[in-house]
Amino acid sequence: FALVLAACGGGSGAKSSEDYTKENPLVIKFSHVTAIDSVKGKSADYFAQLVDEKTDGRVKVEVYPSSQLYGDADELDALMSGNVHMIAPSVTKMVKLDPRWQYVDMPFLFQDAEHVQAFFDSEVAQSLFKADALASNDIMGKAFWPNGFKNFSSNKNPLVKPEDFAGQKFRAQAGKVLEAQFKALNAGSATISFGETYAALQQGTVDGTENPHNNFDTMKFYEVQKYYSTSAHGRLDYAIFVNKSFWEKMPEDLGKLVDEALAEATTYAQGLAADENAKSLEKIKSAGSVEVYEMSQAERDVLKEAMQPVYDEFADVITKELIDGIEALKK
Ligand code: LMR
Numbered sequence: 073f074a075l076v077l078a079a080c081g082g083g084s085g086a087k088s089s090e091d092y093t094k095e096n097p098l099v100i101k102f103s104h105v106t107a108i109d110s111v112k113g114k115s116a117d118y119f120a121q122l123v124d125e126k127t128d129g130r131v132k133v134e135v136y137p138s139s140q141l142y143g144d145a146d147e148l149d150a151l152m153s154g155n156v157h158m159i160a161p162s163v164t165k166m167v168k169l170d171p172r173w174q175y176v177d178m179p180f181l182f183q184d185a186e187h188v189q190a191f192f193d194s195e196v197a198q199s200l201f202k203a204d205a206l207a208s209n210d211i212m213g214k215a216f217w218p219n220g221f222k223n224f225s226s227n228k229n230p231l232v233k234p235e236d237f238a239g240q241k242f243r244a245q246a247g248k249v250l251e252a253q254f255k256a257l258n259a260g261s262a263t264i265s266f267g268e269t270y271a272a273l274q275q276g277t278v279d280g281t282e283n284p285h286n287n288f289d290t291m292k293f294y295e296v297q298k299y300y301s302t303s304a305h306g307r308l309d310y311a312i313f314v315n316k317s318f319w320e321k322m323p324e325d326l327g328k329l330v331d332e333a334l335a336e337a338t339t340y341a342q343g344l345a346a347d348e349n350a351k352s353l354e355k356i357k358s359a360g361s362v363e364v365y366e367m368s369q370a371e372r373d374v375l376k377e378a379m380q381p382v383y384d385e386f387a388d389v390i391t392k393e394l395i396d397g398i399e400a401l402k403k
Contacts, residue, residue, distance in 0.1 A: 089323035094129035098326060100318075102158040103147050105139040105266045107290040111219050111341065111348045112160055112310060113137050119337035126329040133158075139267035144246070152209045157318045160217060160310045167247040169205040171389050174249040175398065176307050178390060179379035180372070183402050185218065185346045188307060192216040192342070196397035200311075212316040215334060217341040219284045220349040221304035225297040226280035227273070230365050232301055234258075234378035240279040243269050245308075249386050253306070256381045266291075273297060284308050286345075289352035294362040301365045302353070305375055312338075 092098045102120070106112045113135075120133035136142075142150045144165060150156045166173035175181065182188050191197050201213035224231045228240050237257035244250040244261040254261040264272045266287075272278050273296040281293065287308070288294060312334065322330065357364050387395055 087323070089325050092130045092323070092326065097127075097130050097132040098322065100131065100133045100158055100330070101136065101141075101156040102133055102160075103136045103141045103150065103156040104160050105143055105147070106137065106287060108137045110290040111284075111286050111345050112217065113290075114344060114348075115217055115337055115341035116160065118340050119333055122333035122336055123330055126333050127326055131326050131330055139265070143267045144265035151211060151313060151315055154210070154315045154318055157315045158312065160312050162219070162245055162308050163311050164245045164247055164250070164308070166311070166313075167249075169209060169211075170200070170203050171247070172200060172203075172391055172394055174247050174386070175390050175394050176309055177247065177249040177253065178386070178395065179253055179305050179382055180376045181395070181398055182221075182307050185220075187402055188218055188309065189342060190401040190403075191398055192218070192309075194397065194401060196394060196401075199394075206313070207316065210316045211313050212319060213311050213313055214331075215312040215338040217310040217312065217338060218345040219308045219310060220286060220345055222282040222284055222306045222308050223288070223301060224280060224282050224303045224305070225288065225293065225300045225362070227276070227296075227298050228279050230299045230301065230363065231280070231303070232365060232367060232371055234375060243272055243278045243281040249382060249390075252382045252385055253379055256379045257375075269293070270296060282306070285349045285352035285356060289355050294356050294359045297362050299365065300356060300362045302367050303372060303375060304367075305372070305379070 102116055104112055104116055116135045120135050123131050123133045142156060147156065147159045147161065148165065148168060151159050163173045163176050197216060206213060226240060229236055231237060234257050237259040239259065241260040241262060242254050243264045244254065246263055251261050262278055264278065269281060270291055270293060273281060273293060280297065283293065319327065356362060
């Protein structure tokens, strides 16, 4: 009988809790694209450590950072097919499944980090996880992790006024909203995966990019960019997605501990992001290789006005429900 059970369980993932030991752990593969010392990298490693502690080594989270296993182009496919079990993409990249995730790219939609957190905690945010496009692709959304406000950089000239962007080409993460954002500034854009962005900036394939301080710092983009402006014109945030069948097949007791660890790692990520981004800005300034321009609110307001066409074009795609829902959470 034991043999039959073992045969049934073999390879299907439907093992029972006792089958997993320190020597023979349940392995969760977690792939991401940023550096080990980034906000996402540290939070992913902390999650792995918590899972190890809580399950006494019976569940092992293998974290693959820096696009070493899968990059932007293929991590979502790898999750759907179960080749990895967990990813934490910048939500922009979920545009492939549901265009509403581009809410995050709507210029100047979020006021500050508290506003972003209020959104993460809201029903409006949860509604994104309920989309059929996730479940039908065997994916489940579990949590939101913040990174920070994006800032523009370039090799051509300082970027402060809308006209400063004209004719330049920028690296974008994905999607039509970011394309429209650059178009509103009379600039072009190209979708380039995060792992290839340093080389694209170095080789001049693109003139500039946009990222939170922490990504700009931990990827050393300051080495290949001359000008950096604290525009804070949009957000870059993450959501944790897991392979649904894999998650649901975890023995209940272990799954509960893993979910507990994820909730704690989420609190950790949410506490870490703003501080790490502030530290990274100081590092970027002290690196000395990039000229940092600290933008005033009045200068940001001029950019905001110039980017209004993005709302005219995409408010319906993102949906009124989502945009108004986010606006309503502003303090
Ligand atoms: C980017 O591609 O710029 C970001 O999404 C990378 C990341 O995951 O923070």
